[in-house]
Structures are given as C-alpha cells and as structure tokens.
Amino acid sequence: MVKGHIEMFKKSLLFQMIMVQFTIDKGDFEGFLRKVIEKYDLIGPVEGDKSKLRRKSLFRKIVSPDELFLEKKTYFPVKGYFFDPKETLFEFDGDKIIDPKIELKKKVFFGLRRCDLNGIMHQDMVFLDENEDPFYKARRDASFLIGLHCNEGDDYCFCNSVELKDFFDLMFYDKGKEYAVEVGTKKGEEFIKKFSGVFKKKDKIITEEDRKIRNKKKLDTLDIKDNYDDDSWKKGSDLCVGCGACTLLCPNCHCFTIEDEVNFDLKTGKRVRKPASCQLRHFTRVAGDHVFRNEKLARFKHRIYHQIQYFKDRHEEVFCTGCGRCIEGCPARIDWVKIINEMK
Numbered sequence: 001m002v003k004g005h006i007e008m009f010k011k012s013l014l015f016q017m018i019m020v021q022f023t024i025d026k027g028d029f030e031g032f033l034r035k036v037i038e039k040y041d042l043i044g045p046v047e048g049d050k051s052k053l054r055r056k057s058l059f060r061k062i063v064s065p066d067e068l069f070l071e072k073k074t075y076f077p078v079k080g081y082f083f084d085p086k087e088t089l090f091e092f093d094g095d096k097i098i099d100p101k102i103e104l105k106k107k108v109f110f111g112l113r114r115c116d117l118n119g120i121m122h123q124d125m126v127f128l129d130e131n132e133d134p135f136y137k138a139r140r141d142a143s144f145l146i147g148l149h150c151n152e153g154d155d156y157c158f159c160n161s162v163e164l165k166d167f168f169d170l171m172f173y174d175k176g177k178e179y180a181v182e183v184g185t186k187k188g189e190e191f192i193k194k195f196s197g198v199f200k201k202k203d204k205i206i207t208e209e210d211r212k213i214r215n216k217k218k219l220d221t222l223d224i225k226d227n228y229d230d231d232s233w234k235k236g237s238d239l240c241v242g243c244g245a246c247t248l249l250c251p252n253c254h255c256f257t258i259e260d261e262v263n264f265d266l267k268t269g270k271r272v273r274k275p276a277s278c279q280l281r282h283f284t285r286v287a288g289d290h291v292f293r294n295e296k297l298a299r300f301k302h303r304i305y306h307q308i309q310y311f312k313d314r315h316e317e318v319f320c321t322g323c324g325r326c327i328e329g330c331p332a333r334i335d336w337v338k339i340i341n342e343m344k
C-alpha cells in the first residue's frame with residue numbers, strides 16, 4: 001500500500017486551510033489572469049478548432065485570457081504537461097552516461113476539473129510516492145494547480161460515482177458575478193497573497209449546493225470483483241479495435257515503454273521513455289513471442305479492472321476519475337459503464 005502523498009497532503013497545515021475562502025469579482029478576473037501571464041506560463045483549456053489541426057478542446061499555453069474555454073471539461077486530458085511523449089532518460093557515449101538537464105519555467109494551470117486534478121493526484125502516488133521519478137517531479141514542482149468546479153456534468157462523465165477527493169492548490173467556484181475561491185495548500189495561500197489586491201477573504205461563501213456536481217451518467221457499482229467471468233464483457237471487447245484511444249485520453253493511464261536508440265557508430269545513443277497502452281497486443285509481448293494478454297477480451301477487462309479495482313487494492317483509491325473521456329473518444333462507441341450497469 002502506498003499512500004504517502006495523499007496522507008502527507010491531508011495532514012499538512014495546508015490541507016487544514018481548506019476552509020479558507022476568498023472571492024474575486026468577474027470584473028477583476030481578466031486583469032488577474034493578465035498579471036499571471038506576466039509572471040508565469042499560464043496553461044488553460046482552449047476550444048477545438050475544426051479548421052486547424054487541434055480539432056478538439058485541450059490544455060494549451062494561454063497568451064490572452066479571451067482564449068480560455070471554460071464551458072466544460074476538455075476532450076484531451078492535461079497529462080501531456082507532466083509526461084514528455086518522448087522523454088530522454090539519459091544519453092550514452094560508450095561507458096559514459098550523460099544525464100539530461102531539467103529546467104522548467106513555472107506553470108500555472110487554470111481550469112482543471114476535479115477529474116483532471118484527481119488524475120494528477122494518482123500520477124503523484126505512482127511517480128512521487130511509489131518511485132520518485134525526477135522528470136515528473138521537476139514538472140510537478142514547477143506547477144501550480146487551479147481548479148474550476150463543474151456544476152453540470154456532460155453526456156459522458158460520472159464523477160459522482162467514483163469517490164473524488166479535494167486535490168488542488170486553489171479551486172474556483174462560479175457564483176455568477178464573482179468566483180468563490182477555496183485554498184487547498186500552502187502554495188495556494190502564498191499565491192493568493194501575491195495577488196491580494198483582487199482576492200477578498202470571505203469565509204463560508206461556498207455552500208454545499210456550490211460543491212454539488214449534477215451528473216447525467218452513473219456507474220452503479222465499484223464492486224466488480226465477482227464479475228470477471230461475466231459474458232457481458234464481450235459486448236465491449238467484440239467491438240474493440242485495439243486502437244488505444246481510451247488509454248491515451250484517460251487522465252490516469254500512464255503506462256510507458258522504454259527503448260534504446262543507438263546511433264550508427266554503435267557507441268552513442270539515448271534511452272527514451274514513450275507512452276504505451278495496455279489495449280495494444282504487443283504491450284505484454286515478451287521474448288519467445290509470448291503475449292500474456294493475447295485476447296482482446298483479456299486486454300479490455302484488464303483496463304476496466306485496473307481503473308476500478310487493481311489500483312484501489314494497491315493504493316486505496318479508485319483510479320478512474322469518472323471523466324468519461326474513454327467513452328466519448330472510443331471510435332467503437334464502447335460504453336463500459338453501461339456494460340457494468342447491465343450486468344446481473
């Protein structure tokens with residue numbers, strides 16, 4: 001069981017400050033963001049644009065506050081900012097190992113939804129608590145997380161079914177003419193002090209009603225341990241084309257593969273880490289061409305069991321954050337929540 005990060009987070013002085021609340025007028029919001037942009041890289045959600053390569057909403061560096069798209073969660077998750085799609089772990093020249101330099105500008109993320117934030121919390125459990133990864137740590141140390149609470153879910157998400165935690169430096173709640181802001185960490189408290197001109201302290205401004213999220217979709221049970229042999233899983237795996245879009249879009253999935261790229265001199269090269277997907281047949285292929293999960297059914301079930309059961313067995317947290325991105329983005333329109341709900 002590894003739960004150091006979340007335990008530390010809960011016990012910290014900062015976590016106890018979660019009740020500290022502020023407001024910021026919407027009239028001051030744009031000016032506040034402009035000041036943030038002067039000091040940091042601001043990363044926020046932007047709408048998809050069919051005329052450009054990015055056809056779906058995603059997180060991107062914001063140059064002007066009017067670029068922000070705050071209507072709903074993004075189609076793509078934010079995880080690309082914490083993992084390089086081709087991370088050079090080290091270079092080598094004969095016996096000599098050359099470590100890469102990790103230098104990052106501080107980034108403020110704005111508009112993260114609870115599903116995104118809990119995804120980051122789960123990555124922290126794996127890449128900070130379980131085995132500290134210097135690349136991930138450097139990016140997390142340089143990041144400041146501002147959430148935006150969803151009042152309404154979309155057609156795909158079911159976050160109320162998966163026990164999400166409060167995990168943020170600051171959380172914004174839209175209250176019409178103003179945002180209410182909740183402080184989650186010491187970093188959050190210090191950030192508020194830096195911009196004290198625009199934030200007004202107002203205790204108990206956030207009501208239980210403000211904290212609610214109205215989901216259209218529901219996962220009826222998180223207990224699937226006795227359903228492994230249920231034939232209903234085939235409703236999903238028979239349609240699955242093994243593209244891996246579900247794991248790419250998932251804010252939690254973080255599996256990777258490591259390759260050595262050797263130059264023609266057979267002396268120099270580098271070791272790189274790239275994302276991988278449990279939905280691809282070769283993911284469990286080993287020497288002798290043995291494939292541990294050779295059947296699509298086994299791969300499909302593995303993904304769902306990891307999301308709902310295996311991670312929880314190890315870390316006491318449900319991995320899935322209920323964002324529904326894997327359902328929205330699946331080319332075969334496989335709805336695994338519906339499959340579970342319909343199991344007898």
Ligand code: SF4
Pocket residue numbers: 239240241242243244245246247279326329330331332333334
């Ligand atoms: S996105 Fe859909 S079709 Fe593609 S691997 Fe995942 S479940 Fe299968």
Ligand code: SF4
Pocket residue numbers: 246249250251252253307319320321322323324325326327
């Ligand atoms: S498994 Fe699907 S619904 Fe759950 S967090 Fe991943 S993408 Fe979202």
